[in-house]
Amino acid sequence: ILNVEQSPQSLHVQEGDSTNFTCSFPSSNFYALHWYRWETAKSPEALFVMTLNGDEKKKGRISATLNTKEGYSYLYIKGSQPEDSATYLCAFNQAGTALIFGKGTTLSVSS
Amino acid sequence: EPEVTQTPSHQVTQMGQEVILRCVPISNHLYFYWYRQILGQKVEFLVSFYNNEISEKSEIFDDQFSVERPDGSNFTLKIRSTKLEDSAMYFCASSYPSGGRDNEQFFGPGTRLTVL
Numbered sequence: 738i739l740n741v742e743q744s745p746q747s748l749h750v751q752e753g754d755s756t757n758f759t760c761s762f763p764s765s766n767f768y769a770l771h772w773y774r775w776e777t778a779k780s781p782e783a784l785f786v787m788t789l790n791g792d793e794k795k796k797g798r799i800s801a802t803l804n805t806k807e808g809y810s811y812l813y814i815k816g817s818q819p820e821d822s823a824t825y826l827c828a829f830n831q832a833g834t835a836l837i838f839g840k841g842t843t844l845s846v847s848s
Numbered sequence: 849e850p851e852v853t854q855t856p857s858h859q860v861t862q863m864g865q866e867v868i869l870r871c872v873p874i875s876n877h878l879y880f881y882w883y884r885q886i887l888g889q890k891v892e893f894l895v896s897f898y899n900n901e902i903s904e905k906s907e908i909f910d911d912q913f914s915v916e917r918p919d920g921s922n923f924t925l926k927i928r929s930t931k932l933e934d935s936a937m938y939f940c941a942s943s944y945p946s947g948g949r950d951n952e953q954f955f956g957p958g959t960r961l962t963v964l
Contacts, residue, residue: 741890769950780852780957781939786950826891835881835893835904836953 739763741829743839750817751847757813758842760827764808771836772801772812773826781826784812817846850874852956854940860962861930869925869959871940880923881941881953882915884908891939897923930963937961 742761750756762770769788775781785794790805798815814821824843828836853872861867873880882894895905897915914926923942927934937960941953 771953773955778957781955783952783954786952788950828891835896835906836883837893838883838891840890 739829739831739837741827741837741839743825743827743842745842746840747843747845749845749847752818754817754846755813755815756817756844757811758825758844760810760812760829760839762808762810762827762829762837763831764806766831767805767808768830768832768834770803770805770810771828771830772810773828774823775826775841776823784825814844817844819846819848822846852940852942852954854938854956854959856959857957858960858962860964863932863963864929867927867930867961869927869938869940869961871923871925871942871956872921873923873940873942874944874954875921877942877944877954879903879943879945879951879953880915880917881943882925883939883941883955884936885939885958886933886936894925927961930961932963935961935963 744759771786772784773781785801787803792803794801800813803810822845824841826841828838830836855870880897883891885891893906895909896903912928916924937958939958940956943953
């Protein structure tokens, strides 16, 4: 059974802190790794789709890295702001298969 | 910016009743998906749909479930006889094939289904 694990399950940081979360996935037959940002009552919003080992992607203060050989991805948020508060989901798929999601990391940023 | 929409936002039904959840995918997208998230659990894939037929489905998507694209804009999920355990948030998503691995799926805001 393919499984995606995310850690931590939740965390609470102060405004201005930098933080990072982990997504672990099966390293065999890797195809793509997706990061989503999901705010309550809104649609999950795609942050990154990563496909190559060693990939690093950046969008503003958020960046992500990918290691397909060992099966993990890190999401980094630099200088967290209250508007970054959300659940961050990662999802993985092998070629020709559906996305398999982790449970998410819920981030709360206090001002 | 184009977005995926879903109606209703919340549906309450009695056990055994049929429900239809509706989605309007982004207009030029070709792949359509349904996912669900039971409270406290992971988002789970149900089904994908392409070229007017199911392309992949999970074990969850049994004979009680069906999907349809009735008019070229709507994409529906029907549950024939709802069970208590069908209570979940149901998400629709759509994508346009990029030709590469970086095929991004765009999600709707979800329909919360409560079965009493």
